[in-house]
Every structure is written in C-alpha cells, then in structure tokens.
Amino acid sequence: xxxxxxxxxxxxxxxxxxxxxxxxxxxxxxxxxxxxxxxxxxxxxxxxxxxxxxxxxxxxxxxxxxxxxxxxxxxxxxxxxxxxxxxxxxxxxxxxxxxxxxxxxxxxxxxxxxxxxxxxxxxxxxxxxxxxxxxxxxxxxxxxxxxxxxxxxxxxxxxxxxxxxxxxxxxxxxxxxxxxxxxxxxxxxxxxxxxxxxxxxxxxxxxxxxxxxxxxxxxxxxxxxxxxxxxxxxxxxxxxxxxxxxxxxxxxxxxxxxxxxxxxxx
Numbered sequence: 001x002x003x004x005x006x007x008x009x010x011x012x013x014x015x016x017x018x019x020x021x022x023x024x025x026x027x028x029x030x031x032x033x034x035x036x037x038x039x040x041x042x043x044x045x046x047x048x049x050x051x052x053x054x055x056x057x058x059x060x061x062x063x064x065x066x067x068x069x070x071x072x073x074x075x076x077x078x079x080x081x082x083x084x085x086x087x088x089x090x091x092x093x094x095x096x097x098x099x100x101x102x103x104x105x106x107x108x109x110x111x112x113x114x115x116x117x118x119x120x121x122x123x124x125x126x127x128x129x130x131x132x133x134x135x136x137x138x139x140x141x142x143x144x145x146x147x148x149x150x151x152x153x154x155x156x157x158x159x160x161x162x163x164x165x166x167x168x169x170x171x172x173x174x175x176x177x178x179x180x181x182x183x184x185x186x187x188x189x190x191x192x193x194x195x196x197x198x199x200x201x202x203x204x205x206x207x208x209x210x211x212x213x214x215x216x217x218x219x220x221x222x223x224x225x226x227x228x229x230x231x232x233x234x235x236x237x238x239x240x241x242x243x244x245x246x247x248x249x250x251x252x253x254x255x256x257x258x259x260x261x262x263x264x265x266x
Contacts, residue, residue, distance in 0.1 A: 013070050014066045016204070023152055024077060040077070043092055044072035048072060050093045051100070071099075071112050074204065075095065075113060078113075078117060079117075091117060094116040098110050109260060114259075118248060121252075155204050159203055159207045168219045168220070171227070175224045212259075212266070222265075229257055229258065
C-alpha cells in the first residue's frame with residue numbers, strides 16, 4: 001500500500017492535481033468564499049464520478065483517475081464561484097464524455113477540460129471565469145504574494161520539465177506575445193507573457209500530454225499554431241462578424257482547434 005501510494009505521488013498528473021489544489025487554497029485566502037469551495041468540490045466530484053461511470057460503460061478496467069482529478073481541479077479554478085450548483089457538474093460531465101467517447105484509437109481527440117468549458121459556454125451560457133488565477137500578480141513588495149505566485153507557477157515545473165512539454169509552452173508564449181505586440185494589442189511583451197491567465201493556460205492546459213504531439217518539432221509547431229490561432233480568434237473584426245466566437249474564450253477555442261488539427265500528427 002505504501003509503495004503504491006509512493007509511486008502514485010511520483011506521477012506527474014497526481015503532482016499537478018496536488019499543486020492545483022494549492023492554487024485553489026491561495027485563491028481562497030485571497031478571496032474567501034464558501035461557494036468557491038462548493039464549486040471546486042463539485043467540479044472534482046463530477047469529473048471523478050462521470051469518468052468512473054463512462055469507464056464502466058466502456059468496460060475499461062478501473063484505475064486511479066489522476067487525469068480526472070486534474071480536469072476537475074482546473075474546471076473548479078475556472079468556473080465562477082457564483083455559478084449555479086449544476087454548472088460545474090455539467091461541465092465535468094461534458095469533459096469526461098469527450099475523454100471517453102470522442103476518441104479515435106486509444107487516445108481522445110480533445111483536451112477534456114477545454115471541451116467541457118467550451119460546451120458549458122455554448123449550452124449553459126457560462127463563460128470561462130479564470131477567477132482563481134487572474135488575480136495572481138508577481139510583486140516584490142509583499143512576501144505573501146510572492147509565495148502565492150510561486151505556488152501559482154509550480155505546475156509549470158511538472159508540465160515543462162517532468163513531462164518535457166516546454167517546447168509547446170515556450171513556442172506558444174513567444175508567438176502569442178510577439179504577434180500581440182505587432183498588432184498593438186498590448187504595450188509590453190513582458191506584461192503580456194506574465195499575464196496570469198496566459199501563464200496558467202500555457203503551463204497547465206496547453207501542454208496536456210494525451211492531446212499534444214510527442215515529437216519535438218511537432219510540439220513547437222503545435223505551440224505556434226495555437227498562439228497564432230488565439231490572436232486570430234480574439235480579433236475584434238472576427239468577433240464582430242461571428243457573435244458565437246465573441247462568447248467563447250479565445251484560448252480555450254484555439255486549444256481545441258489545435259487538438260483537432262494536430263490529432264493525426266501526434
């Protein structure tokens with residue numbers, strides 16, 4: 001039992017799940033809310049329950065659902081604490097449906113978290129909140145916030161170093177920031193890269209290993225493609241013509257389109 005637990009704690013997904021919980025705790029300290037705990041708990045419970053149910057339907061042998069834990073944690077961090085109780089449950093169900101049934105061969109096509117959040121936006125009119133990460137700002141004037149920010153960045157070590165997905169993250173951030181600067185969407189490249197929403201997306205959601213390429217060159221191309229697409233999707237001209245795009249988070253939509261385009265290139 002101890003050996004099994006030790007091996008489990010050494011797996012990257014379990015580590016990210018633990019670190020995401022720490023991020024939630026820092027967000028709670030910054031803005032205490034019992035509803036936030038409720039939504040976070042429902043999100044994790046929903047993904048675990050529906051993943052287990054769908055695995056039973058598929059007759060897949062049970063295993064520790066570390067991926068579901070990560071998905072539920074992210075949904076809890078990005079779903080507004082003010083959302084109705086059924087919202088995180090439904091988003092978790094959508095995410096696990098994608099993971100279990102939108103698949104070709106042995107791998108699912110879409111990032112489950114992004115899929116759940118997109119469907120939640122379109123069907124439940126619940127936009128992505130980013131509430132638990134958007135407040136994170138690095139400052140040297142407050143030790144407490146330095147610690148919070150280091151915790152906020154901690155999943156990046158797992159995804160970029162242990163999972164070796166740093167090529168995806170870096171190529172995305174470079175292209176995303178440079179193109180935004182070129183189009184005058186932001187006055188500072190550094191500020192654009194350091195934006196906590198962008199950082200969380202680039203280090204936690206974007207490099208998910210099951211829906212991104214393993215080949216090093218393809219990883220760079222994937223990051224570049226999603227970065228270009230994110231800027232394009234967020235274009236005011238495009239949004240004025242397609243109102244449905246205006247309601248969808250550009251980072252989430254770009255990630256899903258990247259998953260689809262690069263599915264055969266993994």
